[in-house]
Amino acid sequence: MERQRTLFQTWGPTQAPSLPSVLPGIDMTAADVWIYPTNYPVRDYQYSITQTALFNNTLVCLPTGMGKTFIAAVVMYNFYRWYPSGKIVFMAPTKPLVAQQIEACYQVMGIPQQHMAEMTGSTQAADRRQIWRSRRVFFLTPQVMVNDMSREACPATQVKCLVIDEAHKALGNHAYCQVVKELTNYTLQFRILALSATPGSDSKSIQQVISNLLISRIELRSEECPDIQAYSHQRCVEKIVVPLGDKLKAHQAKYLQVLEAFVSRLIRLNVLSRRDFQSLTKYQLVLARDQMRRNPHPHITGLQQGIVEGDFALCISLYHGYELLLQMGLRSLFLFMQGIMDGTKGMTRARNELSRNGDFIELYETMKDMFMGTNGVSAAGVEKPFIYSHPKLKTLEDVVVEHFKSWAGLRDTRVMIFSSFRESVQEIAEMLSCHKPLLRVMTFMGQSSSGKSVKGFTQKEQLEVVKRFRAGGFNTLVSTCVGEEGLDIGEVDLIVCFDAQKSPIRLVQRMGRTGRKRRGRIVVILAEGREERTYNQSQITRKSINKTILGSNKAFHMYPNSPRMVPDGVSPVCHKMYITVGQYQHSEKARRSSKYFFSFLKHS
Structure with missing residues (x-):
């Protein structure tokens, strides 16, 4: 046990942990083949990345909407086949993402729902212990995994595949890092698949992710890569610089x-x-x-x-x-x-x-x-006109209103606006709500914490807002950073970034919200001076990172040896087949919550 802990902390380029010569739990009749689904269009880059991820601890970096979850579902399904008594774990950083990904993975490969489980901190510890014993495929937050391993409720030695969503978060002592460290105290015989739209904000943070998640291969495809251009729709990026x-x-x-x-x-x-x-x-x-x-x-x-x-x-x-x-x-x-x-x-x-x-x-x-004054009403009871407290607000209003007018009579269109601060989100929503019914505006914020003057949404409420937006209940979503990561917002034709981000991660994730099924437009509105310089530097950093990774993995210190998850001498061949997937059944509790929150939205 102590030897394994040391290996995790000190591995170097010439070191490789010794692995067992036998692989307990593998089904040798299944190990000769790996399954790839044809119920979705076969894309060469997805096939190639899936094959790599089956046999190496892999960090997969794809633009949002290009199928990271699809790759994860295929990899998980094959370990589900190869190890009939093994445990497959998918971790996502938030409850809404966990709920989304369990359904998304089911839609790809159709793993029986009675074999899958969604676990959160609200699930009683005793119930989770029983679920770990009775189910095989788990979708949860990393905090739940850490807690259950510390209680010895999670059968860590049976974990055969660990999928980590939004893997760029695996820095420092993040719960993702704790999970991997703790697992290596029990076994080195498990596959890691890490997913992210972008691997990190700089080379140092990327190396941390590689080291913390034991990554041996990076599979990155930027929007400029020819093998994904056939499947991505053009995104037009416009930068508008506004004088103060x-x-x-x-x-x-x-x-x-x-x-x-x-x-x-x-x-x-x-x-x-x-x-x-x-x-x-x-x-x-x-x-x-x-x-x-x-x-x-x-x-x-x-x-x-x-x-x-x-x-x-x-x-x-x-x-x-x-x-x-x-x-x-x-x-x-x-x-x-x-x-x-x-x-x-x-x-x-x-x-x-x-x-x-x-x-x-x-x-x-x-x-x-x-x-000062409530809801735009002065102390004298006279309605106060909206005050444009920054020239960027007027520019934003013009861009959004013009978009909806230009789409009038063509087809439904949706707009998503990002601003980093809750107070700014509220201000933008107030301004745009003056344009009803052309614009139907909803805010989207994370959970409240102490000291926040603007109330946030619970994670259940976040999911319901996303569902309502996808269904067309409103057409304009004004969001903080909670809308950047992971959640499937649906097709958005216009993204407006109301502020510049130092981190290229956040800009890439914002941009990934459009251009999924048809041509998308991204407008970045910047204040002249410092904010414009911040944006320009972020663009330079993003291109430099992609160039470094695409140029050569030698730029990073990779984990020296992914474990073999099939015995020596066995080389699984791909069998492509059509997977018939049934209707995903949501829990009764989730349906009740949805019904309540839709009622809340109607009256809000």
């Missing part, structure tokens, strides 16, 4: 005066060397604070050290507000600052400091006059 305008620049200048007052205190103490307030970032402040902690200044001791820590925390918060101002506009900045000033964010020191700053109070009172 005189009004927002005036508020920016006032806010920079506030920043200068607090940042200058750190500069005077020589704990911050950067003097250009306008280009300073939260990340640079965090690095400077970490540097101070590692190498404390001898003249900063005791009480003063606590004051400096407080100034760093305040400046980091202020620069978060600055990003909101430049990317989202005054309303998002106001709501953020309001949370500090009314105490809901619990930042007592920041509130006290800001209350004594005249420039801040003047700016805050100006914003309060602009945005």
